[in-house]
Amino acid sequence: MVTELLQLAIYGVVLGSILTLGAIGVSLIYGILRFAHFAHGDLMALGAYFSLSLVAGLGFPVWASAPFAIVGAALAAIAIDQTVYRHLRKSPPIILLISSFGIAIALRSVIQLVWGPRNQVYASGIQIPWRFEGLVIKPDHVWIVLGAVVLVAALHLFLTRTKMGKAMRAMSDNMDLALVSGIPSERVIMVTWAVGGGLAAVAGIFLGMDTRLHPVMGWSVLLPVFAAAILGGIGRPYGAIAGGMVIGLAMEMSTVVIDPTYKPAVAFALMVIMLVVRPQGLFKGNA
Amino acid sequence: MEMDGLLTYGVFFLTQAGIYAVLALGLNVQYGLTGQINIGIAGFFAVGAYTSAIVTTHPSTAHLGGFNLPFPVGVVAAMATSALVAAAIGRITMRLRSDYLAIATIGIAEIIRLALKNEDWLTNGVRGIPGIPRPFSETLGANPLISLGVVLGFVAFAFWMVERARSAPWGRVLRAIRENEDGVSAAGKDVAHFRLQAFVFGASLMGMAGALYAHFIGFISPEAFLPLYGTFLVWVMLIAGGAGNNWGALVGALAIWVLWSATQFMTDALGAEYATQAGALRVLLIGVLLQVILIARPQGLLPERGARKH
Amino acid sequence: MTLLSIEGLTGGYGGADILHGVDLRVEPGEIVVIIGPNGAGKSTLMKAAFGLVKIKEGAVLFEKRDITPLRPDQIVRQGISYVPQERNVFPSMSVEENLEMGAFIRTDDIRPQMERIYSFFPRLAERRTQIAGSMSGGERQMLAMGRALMLDPKLLLLDEPTAGLSPLFIDQTFERIQKINAAGIGILMVEQNAKQALAVCDRGYVLTMGRNRIDDTGANLLANKDVAEMFLGG
Known part of the structure; x- marks a missing residue:
């Protein structure tokens, strides 16, 4: 039982790492542009597919494709902002939200047009997992968590040490x-979109590696x-880290008691409870 | 023969446009009048469709019911169930800001979709529910024209209800909430309560549309509810037609449905081997169209009368 | 050369006009104060000098250049800094970061200017790493001024710098404004504490209902019977 819970916790941390990278972008964009960017998930997917083109098409290892995917997704995010959202800067946030819903669909x-509708993977075959004390850890899991830690640290340095990062805050x-x-x-x-898009690309690649x-x-x-x-208090990127981990762990650990298909419902329930009980997020803030 | 084909297509086309019109009217109550964003339209639509299917089909061991009740009972039950789901979730979420509500509705739709797929005892899972009777087929026969008439009748009924609600004092309070929530609550009105009523009312119309769809197609399965595309089309319809204006909802539903169907003819010309790409291209076009409307004519074809400009 | 000159200004925030043909000027090295009853358009007039008001008629000249059509971020580069009345610090950022943001458009070394401001406001120097949102009202007001001074402006606009402060802090704030002015920086401020403001200023403008009512030296305005009746509590 303990082993099982620990195993789920590992999965939870992996999922939490992915969610964190996505949620930081959502939070940054909300903080500066004041709207909920509904196309962020699809921006993640776009980054994942950019990577796929290099991996499947040119034989790149996944890690080597990541920088290109980051740049690609960042440029895509900036292009979308400049062609669409920029013209809606003076509109109410609700209009931008609807617009981003349309962008998500587009x-x-x-993605379907360029890469087709089927399921695809970066590498076929089964990775040989590491085992100890009954726990199973795949190398990919380690890369995902390490990658997220490095990126979060880099973002922290950017936000606290550079002029542009401080200007974003x-x-x-x-x-x-x-x-x-x-x-x-x-x-x-523009920099906000580049950072949010770049992080989304990595989140998408990790999600593609994990599933x-x-x-x-x-x-x-x-x-x-x-x-x-x-959960982390939207508009506050540091809260997103805690929020990502809590949601990731909760979604995976919940499978002990409920059908795994309903994992998204766990995220939903936690979100609704949080919105009702503490709308400002886990930590007090000004957002 | 060709004339016949054209007529059949015309009836089919109008019936579907009518169902979308009911959805657009439902969304107009929520978004147009009240400013609530519902990205989970497909969820309420599906709840309505399944409810009416379970109520009106012959008894089956594959899913709950059927209860073999007449079509009107199915529609009423569909509306009631959708309304109940909306009320349950709305009680919690109505005090939230509109963007949080939008995210919450994604969650509702997702959970409904998962439940339809996995709760075999209730819905027969991915195999779906067949044999849903056409409206009044036992007395009037299975002529598609009858279905069309029934659907258009419901469109008129829905329009009449929403238009009455809009021009009533109740509708004025909703618009006041949309424009200046603090002012309304300072005047002593319970804002969350009014919002909840609008959300539930809109959801019940979406349930009604679901019932009409189920009886019109005769077979439903989770696959049939391309959840997002349906929701998205309804949004484009309302924004294009003019949010807040019921005539706008009708005109938008028809105009976008014409466009959507026309793009199908275009993409069909590409041939079967490009079918999925063609489908994606159609959605992309509508996605771009939405952006153009939001930027160039945010008030829609028929703007709401007396509304402030964005 | 006249520092700031507002000529026949009519405008508002997009709705009805708030200002109706107002004139105002600030000479180099002057402290100029705008007083008047609530709703007279005092803050609006000052914001007009900073590109924050929709101007229908009239012009704003800074050192004889027409800055009427410029945006705030362009006006900052001309040498005007603005301290809003409320929400005038970045609450989640440290004192030092707040000052840095004030100098965002500078590309040269900002350390010397920052040290100058720290020596001017020793209290801020003690609290370099403190988060602005956790400071007292008086300290925040100092930080807000410090931020605006980071660009070493020729003209400083202050919107009710003593609002909400305790009497002790009010006296200190006026002293500081005089010290800033002594360094050669022109000051244009809106004030509710009319008596004290008139006492420290060179010239004052009395505004009512968006129009010039009286303008004169500070001393003359203090002695003026009408002004005394209206704003100075008899």
Whole structure:
């Protein structure tokens, strides 16, 4: 029983790492642009498929394809913002949300058009897992968790040590004051999309490594990603880390008592409970 | 013969447009009048379809029921069940901000989809429920024209209800909430309560549309509810037609349905080997269309009268 | 050369006009204060100098250049800094980071300017790493001014710098404003504490219902009977 729970906890941390990377992007975008970006899951999927092209088409190892996928997804995010969202900056957030819902659907269609509707994987065959004390750990799991830790650390350094990172925090903190201080909002917004899109790409690749690639993978993971962002207090990227881990662990551990098919319902329930009991998230904040 | 084919297609086409019109009217109550975002339309639609199917089919060991009751009972039950689901979830979520509600509705739709697929005792799982009777087929026969008439009748009924609600004091309170929530609650009105009523009312219309769909197609399975595309089309319909305006909902439903069907003719020309790509291309086109509307004409074809401009 | 010159300004925030043909000027090295009853358009007039108001008629000149069509982020580069009345710090960021954000558009070394501000506000120097949101109102007001001074502006706009402060802090704030001014920075401020503000200023403008009512030196305004009746409590 203990072994089983520990095993599930490992899966939970892996899933939590993936959700965290997605939720940070959602939170950053919400903090600066003040809308819930519903196309974020599909941006993750797009990054995963960029990687697939290099892995399946050119024989890249997955890790080597990641930088290209990060750049690709970042550019895609900026392009979407410049062609669509930018024209809606003065619209109410609700309109941007609907627009991003449309973008989500459009991105999924593009994925189907380019890469086809079937399930795909980066590497066929079964990885030889490591076993100790009855626990099973796949090398991929280790890479996913390590990768997430490195990226979160890098993001932390970016937000606290660089001028642009601080400007992002400033805009999220107090938009009006940022503007009267002369912080160039459009440039910060562009960087925000680049960071959010890049993290989404890695999250998508990890999700593809952990499960498989499918055009609907992004939409399916959107609910847990938002649950993680909300749990952490949306608009606050550091909260997203805690939120991601809690949701990931809860979804995996819940399979002890309920049918695994209903894992998304666990994320949903936690999110709703959080929204009702503590709308500001796990930690107090100003968002 | 060709004339016959065209007529059959026309009837089929209008029936489906009518079902979408009911959905668009339901969404208009939630979004157009109240400003609530429901991304889980397909969920309420499916609940309605399954409820009416279970109520009206012959008894079966494969799923709950059937109870072999007449079609009108099925529709009423569908509306009631959808309303109940909406009320249960709405009681919790109505105090939330609109973007949180939007996320919550994704969760509702997802859970409904999973339940339909996995709760065999209730829905017969992925095998679905066959043999759902056409409306009044025992007395009037199975002529598709009858179905069309029934659907259009329900469209008119739904329109009449929503239009009455919109112009009543109740509708004015909803719009006031949408424009200035704090003002309304300062005036002593229970905002969450009004929101909940609108959400439940809209959901019951979506359930009604589900019932109409089930009886029109005759067979439902989880596969039949391309959950997201349905939801998405309804949204594009309402935004294109003019959120807040019931005529807009009708016009939008028809216009987008014409467009959607026309793109099918276009993509059919590509041939069967490109069928999935063609399908994706159609969705992509509608996705782009939504962006164009939001940027160029956010008020839609028939703007809401007296609404502030975005 | 006149630092700031507002000429015949009419405008508001998009709805009805709040200002109706208002004139105002600030000479280099002056402290100029705007007083008037609530709703007179005092803050609006000052915001107009910073590109935050929709201007229908009239012009804003800064050192003879027309800055009427510029956005706030462009006006900052001209040498004007603005301290809003409320929400004037970045609450989740440290004191040092707040100052850094004030100097975002500078590409040169900002350390010397930051040290100057720390020596001017020793309290801030003690609290470099403290999060702005956890500081007292008086400290936050210092930080807000410090942030605005990071660009070493020629003109500083202050919107009710003493609002909500205790009497002790109010006196300190006026002293500090005079010290900033002594360094050669022009000051334009809106104030509710009219008596004290007029005492420290060079010239004052009395605004009512979006129009110029009286303008004169601070001393003359203090002595003016009408002004005394209206704003100085008799």
